[in-house]
Amino acid sequence: MRANCWMGTQRVEVRDVPDPQILNERDCIVKITSTAICGSDLHLYNGFMPTMEKGDILGHEFMGEVVECGRAVKNLKVGDRVVVPFTISCGVCNACRAEAFSCCENSNPIPQVSEAVVGHPLCGFFGYSRLTGGFAGGQAEYARVPYADVGPLKIENGFTDEQVLFLSDILPTGYMAAEMCDIQPGDFVAVWGAGPVGLFAMASAKLLGAERVVAIDRFDYRLQRAVARAGATDVINYEQLDGTTVVDALKELTGGRGPDKCIDAVGMEAHAPGLAYAYDRTKQALKLEIDRPIAVREAIMACRSGGTVSIIGVYGGMVDKFPLGSLMNRAITIKTGQTHVPRYMKPLLGRIERGEIDPTMVISHILPLADAPKGYDMFVNKMDGCEKVVLKA
């Protein structure tokens, strides 16, 4: 089959690889119809995520048709149309029982790698380095889906792929970011990053009752989309602030209080004008820190005392200059986590069906799988108004 493989920093290639096979009895094989490039794939593309190997198949947002089932999979049959969560969850460990699916204790077959980096093994993910188990990803014609009786959501009504594909990751991720904020009537919510996850976080914050939502980014086309499609009421372009900071701009917008709830939808490759960026970028290049925690620093400093900072942007390791004093002394709650995708898929499908949210709003490009390298290039360089690239296998 053809699959998009990581071949080194800023190099992906669509190559011929063997077809996937059933390896465990709860596996199924899915013939992929649609898949997507995630913002977190760019961390792999840019070489910031350790433990990648040349030839790794990328991709963790995909859907398609079941073509083969392991003998223990009873809830799916050949021909079913499914959306596959990026998290691989066994469904029976203590974490899965508590619906903390992204904390699954059994789905990472090479746990020692992430245990060494982050203290405990991470959950298994598709196409996301050895830290998350070394599974082949879904930017391919076929994928093997382990624990297929737990994660995949069967799609039975006449939705298009584009309507339901993002249930695999970014829609639940944006939604969970807003849900973690425990939004109260009148809340002012600030969202760092107007990429696809940021847009879904903004739309979800509005759905959950936020009064005002401010989008923070450096690309005007994205900020315009945030207002036009995701319900943002205010925008801040941090590269066009005249001698002021994001924190000051947010205080200005909130009568000095600061946002009640702050969402970091940026993660490890944040940008900022000035010295902070140069400092973190240098340390990151020298491998003295894995992440550039600029957005989360700003979120903590800006958040009102007693407020909540929700971190959904992806981080990989250690950071410097973390404002712990601000966090502690001002009673700020941090909530975070990889998304417990299966917990959100069915309810969010209901919201799509009722027209409460339209996931297609984030799509900017639809390309054939063969053009995956072009898609990565456009996405990383923000060319041609790129927001979200869907690939058709």
Next chain:
Amino acid sequence: MAAQRSDGERLAKALGWFSIGLGVAQLAAPRRMNRLIGVDPDGKSTATMRAIGVREIAAGVGLLSQPRPTQWAWGRVAGDAMDLVLVGDALNSDDNDRPRAATTLALLFGITALDVYCAQRLTNTRRAPMTTAVDAERQEGIRVRKSVTVNRPADEVYAFWRNLENLPRFMKNLESVQVTGGGRSHWRAKAPAGTSVEWDAEITDDRPNALIAWRSVEGAEVPNAGVVRFLQAPGGRGTEIHVDLRYDPPAGKLGALVAKLFGDEPGQQVDGDLRRFKQVLEVGEVLYSDASIASGLRPAHPPEGQAPQLYDREEAILAERSADTAATTSNRDRASSTPPGEPRPSSAMPRL
């Protein structure tokens, strides 16, 4: 631990101080040392003498700083071999003082014999029969303590482990365990290059649903002993399994084999084994990924050719478990456990 030093250890310390003394002299006065042993002090010999001095000091520090410096003692033997060649070579040159060099060579043979004796003593005294890990605090060898929590009741977890023939199902390098009767069993483990290592073990303590202790019987190539405890996890979270084991890695070729057997870092293998044990009991099989299907680094894409039927050996467990479950459903909290393969109840879904 240091209360009683063996002959080998005492000799190792003496040789350590000797190494350092010699090394300092070689570094400080290489020309004089060369003259002393009968080598022409001109030319490259000064640099060689200094290099050997550095080696001697390193060996000395190694011998003195390690409680059981077996490897350093064998290192000295290797150094001796090198010196014998160098001095033997020196005998062939007219520039050198041949009688002196011959005396040096004789002395070197004596030191080599002493080093070989020391290294052998250090290697062999490790082979003492072991008691169980519980009362083995003073014993030599490598100790490994690891634990895992399994979301199954203690009786089931204990019963699975107590049937020792189940152990190869999650212990990666174990080929087979055969129960031979009278609390004894015969163990066989995979070793590099298609070989295997075997030993007999006996159960020394057995408390149902609480503890199993064992030790290898005398004469085992790799003496080992251990205890596994089963504790109820708080709040109905299943069973904690605490493994505490000791093994005596021999030196040399067999040592490398044992290192492979237990993982590069002591305990790494046990850690992996316990995680597989958890998977077998909770899920029913061990999960494989594209990167984990074979050892070594390989890209995360599907394997070439027909994939091995990896789950076949877990099939027996599933069959055993369903029979077992049917027989004991009454004394288990089945309400809180959805067996693998069954869809989660829809009521578990939150309403948004």
